[in-house]
Amino acid sequence: GENVEQHPSTLSVQEGDSAVIKCTYSDSASNYFPWYKQELGKGPQLIIDIRSNVGEKKDQRIAVTLNKTAKHFSLHITETQPEDSAVYFCAASKAAGNKLTFGGGTRVLVKP
């Protein structure tokens, strides 16, 4: 089955700096890659996603890039703010089946 690895496990950045989280996946048939943000005491919430027919997608201060050849995708957060502090999960899925495989998560701390 699919295996998703996520790095780093923790990331500390100064407010205003950028943060980058990287994920690799093993199943070349995967073609949907969402990112979820989990705030303390809450469930994860979708923040952005990308499909394999697109190389990059942006939404305000967040962007996701995908390299299908290398089987890796990344989340970029620019101009980080304290409210960006959370745990971020990448995930991968393919059209067949209803299984979303998550990475291990990255705890991001934005220091004021």
Next chain:
Amino acid sequence: NAGVTQTPKFRVLKTGQSMTLLCAQDMNHEYMYWYRQDPGMGLRLIHYSVGEGTTAKGEVPDGYNVSRLKKQNFLLGLESAAPSQTSVYFCASSTQGSYNSPLHFGNGTRLTVT
């Protein structure tokens, strides 16, 4: 609009005891899921349902059972709890499968098995 509600929020069980976790959604979603979250392991799918009356196994189904008797409810049962089932459990729902629509998660149930 409550979204996805999980009951209870916390529970402590002794080894061998049984319990049921309740998930309720008010968004009329067809699909519902149960995940467990363990440190460094992300979220792993236990069971899921593609509609009322249906259930299917996920990645880590052993030791758990589920039922979806009503469209809005998805129950997760532990028949004989083990310490390895200590975890945070999340329920989620979606309009279509996880490939086509985002998952809406509840706020989790923290379960400790001693």
